[in-house]
Amino acid sequence: EDCPEHLLGDFAFAIWDERKQTLFCARDHFGVKPFYYYFSNNTFVFGSEIKAILCLPQIPRCLNEARIADFLYPVMENKSITSYKDIFRLPPGHSLIVSKQNSVRLHSYWSLEIGEELRLNSDEEYAEAFRDIFTQAVRCRVRSAFPVSSHLSGGLDSSAVSCVARDILREQGSHLHTFSNIFDDVPECDERSYIDPVLKQGGFIPxxxxxxxxGPLSEWEHFFQHIDEAFIGPSHFLTWGLNRATQQAGIRISLDGFDGDTTVSHGSAYFAELARQGNWTTFIEEGKAVSKHFDTSLSAIFRQYGISYLEELAKQGKWLDFAKVVHQISQHFQVFPKKLFVSHGLKPLLPESLLQFHKWLRGEKSQLRNTFLINSNFAQKNHLNRRIQAEKIPASVREDQWLSLTCALFTHSLELVDQSSAAFSIESRHPFMDKRLIEFCLSIPPEQKLHQGWSRMIMRRAMNGILPKEIQWRGGKTSMSPNFRRGLLHLDRKILDEVVINNPTDIQEIVALESLHKSYREFISDKQMAEDHLMPVWKSVTLALWLHQTEIKP
Known part of the structure; x- marks a missing residue:
């Protein structure tokens, strides 16, 4: 029963103990490998896919509205529930014991802790420590009796994985296969200018x-034959195409840079720390530096981290602290204190209905408030207002990183990747999900993550001499939104029209149809604001398609 504490890597297993007449089950630390189960009366059923459990006729097919609310909002609070009311997931870092006495005992054998901050003597020592652990994480994942491949997008994460894996395989006399998406018809999404410098180093078979x-929905029926829950991410179809090409090349192992952003952390919550410290001088210096390297501005950073802290103080009734911060902000940003007090002290405390009435009196157009297109009765039943009001900006970089690494959405994303890979008989391996690497990155101070305007600074330093300079010091990412939007409007338009206009009844108890129709009209209008409506429409449509495929009724 203690064995999971001594394991390193990705696993989900069940062992029958003949002597004790118990079944022992366990899942890896971050939930890379899925484990689902059903338990009722004298029946315990488990599997790595929900569809396997549903093969038994006695398993109920009841929709879990709490899980659907999680996806639509989207803040996933419960790590155990699935889209089926009677089927559960074994949470990451947990084991489970089933006895013949009709009992199930859940145990947390490990949890990610923030712990003490790691203090080394120099930036070089941090970079060297990162490089050593990262290389170990890649090395143990290239072990295979078959050729190994890697997804290569040209971003910092996939390029780092590919280059380190290439170096390791080169020692063994092998080459690394790489698979990359290209966009001849949507050149603004094409990243060959970043992919090519990596490939020119040699050692790759591209x-x-x-x-x-x-299109994002062109193969939706095939998607939902393999994806067990209601929602798929907007980039899922891109990974799907890479996996198909990998299978066609006869390769079984695929490395990727999955969520290196979260593991290493961009360190943007450092601004929240600086705001709470009243260190506005450093706030402004770092904000200006960030705006030089990335597609943002000091004012946008200030609104997200400075103003949000001010509004948090108002909601908590900490008016002395509020007044102190107002004074600091007015001095550093040349903003009138009265405006700060009214806009960010009083307004956040007013009811939404009063704010809308005030706009009406002033002749302002009322904006679409139902951002997530959720039916009001459904929202009330699932306490979505409570979730929205409970949200706050994390107080530190490490808290922000810890929340991202331990949230239920993180586990769901890993399950999607696993199911997408399994559809093509491929095993995906994620070096950035290495327990040692995550614990190390969580322990380092914020200035190793954000420094002189560069996010993920420790990784950039660590990859010196390994990555091409164009990648090592690349600022930001290429947006895939133009290709996603084009695919929906030009390749999948009939599917969208069928769901949203002709047959939206499957989701009418969950989604506010009037709001959905309004968002859809805005989305297809080619207006600049249409991007704001893209994700709510996407989620509504994928929910409707999944409900249709599974024949579950809300």
């Missing part, structure tokens, strides 16, 4: 996928 030929 493969390309024309990702602009497949």
């Amino acid at each position: 493969h390309y996928v024309s990702a602009d030929k497949l």
Whole structure:
């Protein structure tokens, strides 16, 4: 029963103890490998896929509205529930014991802790420590009796994984296959200018996928034959195409840079720390530096982290602290204290109905408030207002990183990747999900994550001499939104129209149809504001398609 505490890597297993007449089950630390189960009366059923459990006729197919609310909002609070009311997931870092006495005992064998901050003597020592652990994480994941591949997008994460894996395989006399999406018809999404410098280093066998030929929903029926829950991410179809190409090349192992952003952390919550410290001088210096390297501005950073802290103080009734921060902000940002007090002290405390009435009196157009398009009765039943009001900006970089690494959405994303890979008989391996690497990155101080305007600074330093300079000091990422939007409007428009206009009844008890229709009209209008409506429409449509495929009724 203590064995999971001594394991390192990705696993989900069940062992029958003949002597004790018990079944022992366990899942890895972050939930890379899925484990689902059903338990009722004298029946315990488990599997790595929900569809396997549903093969038994006695298993109920009841929709879990709490899980659907999680996806739509989207803040996932419960790590155990699934889209089926009677089927559960074994949470990451947990084991489970089933006895013949009709009992199930859940045990947390490990949890990620923030712990003490790691203090080394120099930036070079931090970079060297990162490089050593990262290399170990890649090395143990390239072990295979078959050829190994890697997804290569040209971003910092996939490029780092590919280059380190290439170096390790080169020692063994092997080459690394790479699979990259290209976009001839949507050149603003094409990243060959970043992919090519990596490939020019040698040691790779490159493969390309024309990702602009497949719409996000073009294969939705095939998707939901393998994806067990209601929602798929907007980039899921891009990974789907890469996995298909990998299978066609006869390769079984695929490395990727999955969520290196979260593991290493951009360190943007450092601004929240600086705001709470009243260190506005450093706040402004770092904000200006960040705006030089990334697609943002000091004012946007100030609104997200400075103003949000001010409003948090108002909601908590900490008026002395509020007044102190107002004074600091007015001095550093040349903003009138009265405006700060009214806009960010009083307004956050007013009811939404009063704010809308005030706008009406002033002749202002009332904006669409139902951002997530959720039916009001459904929202009330699932306490969504409570969730929204409970949200706050994390107080520190490490708290922000810890919340991202331990939230239920993180586990769900890993399960999606696993199911997408399994659809093509591929095993995906994620070096950035290495327990040692995550614990190390969580322990380092904020200035190793954000420094002189560069996010993820420790990784950039660590990859010196390994990554091409164009990648090592690349600021920001290429947005895939133009290709996603084009695919929906030009390749999948009939599917969208069928769900939203012709047959939305499957979701009418969950989604506010009037708001959905309004968002859809804005989305297809090619107006600049249409991007704001893209994700709510996407979620509503994928929910409707999943309900249709599974024949579950809300």
